[in-house]
Amino acid sequence: MLFGEYQLTTYTIIALFVLLTVLSYILRKTTILTRDKMIKQIILSVATLLGIVLILLTLPITDNSKQTLLSFLGILLGATIALSSTTFVANGMSGMMLNLIKPFKTGDYIRIGDEFGKVSNIKILHTQIQSIDRDLINIPNLKLVSNPLVTISTSGTIISATVSLGYDTPWKHIEKDLIRAAERTDLESPFVHVTELNDHAVTYKVGGLLRDISGLITKRSDLKKAVIDALHEDDIEIVSPTFMNQRVYEKNAVFIPSCPVCDTKENVPAPSDEYVPKMSTENIIFDKAIGAELIKKIDMTMGRLDNKIADFRSLFSTTSNGDMFVTELEEMESIEKQKVELENSFKIMKETFEKEDDKTPDAIKLKTLQYVDSKSEELDNEMGKLLEKLKENID
16 A cells, blocks of 8 residues: 555656666767766766656655655755855856867867966866976866966967077178078078167067977977077177176277178178068968958958949839940949959858868968958949949939
8 A cells, every 4th residue: 555655656766766877878888978077977966856856746745745845955955056165166167168169179288377288188177288397287167267268279379589689780680590590490481570679689589380389399499499500600699688798899989780781791691681571470470360350351342342233233223224324234244243253262262261270371361361352342442433323324
């Protein structure tokens, strides 16, 4: 008799046990859902909680008693969450957010605050990176979400080095040597900037685009070594800014570099323009931003051009003397044909630009987008003039 009253509840408990056993087996075999043990634990906990609620609903007691038990369970669950650390919950929510937006993946270099390293593990509560000292650093996911996060792009990054040199050496000679150092390090589109004019020295920054970031740390060191070698090969001393060398000079000595063109020193040849970068530094550093800006601008220009072509066709259809505007119609059709060809090129380059692992040189991608931008503006202006001409003739 007692078993009869609790028969449904007993079956529910057995079904819950079987369900949890099967679910645990499925989660263990499904690698997509078990990369993080925490996810498995959350799924099993939710299933268990729902099972407990179902068991309470099947108990042979009054509805008021069921409601009381469910209320008690809700209070107990709420108290558990309230007493849990708010940081724990925040880190869990941050982990879910990171899993959704995926700002980085295992193997990427990231920098958060003073910490820099390669991501070795991503978990629901924290992310583990390995520093350049081979130490493992666990960073709470809340910190990754609430602070600026730097992810080094797998398509390449800029590496650079700075050096301070005296005013007595022409900057063109120094720039030539620094460009040579960057090329020896296999950097693309090398550049040299003068960043500071100090009291006793000039600060130069040399850099370039490193495509293969797997050797990032070594390449940074190699660039500095190459800078030292290139300058010493040209007999340029690296003795500033903290080194003070007191030399005896004549009373009327002037400390201005000699003319590069008329320099007679055999070991310091006159610099050439061969080191001039083929692509501007801004285009190298801000290629993603500039490309995105161009894409948005081209989309807007193409939209305006479509509207003008539609206005022209609409206006042309209202005139009863279409034969008088055959020339204008042919010009419009020519513009429309060029627009279609331009859109096809733009679509291909837009898809290429948005691919992170695409190997097309940045110079080609940006040059193509700049051409499409210029050509679309040209067609838009021509279509605007043609539309105004048609309006005037009709009036």
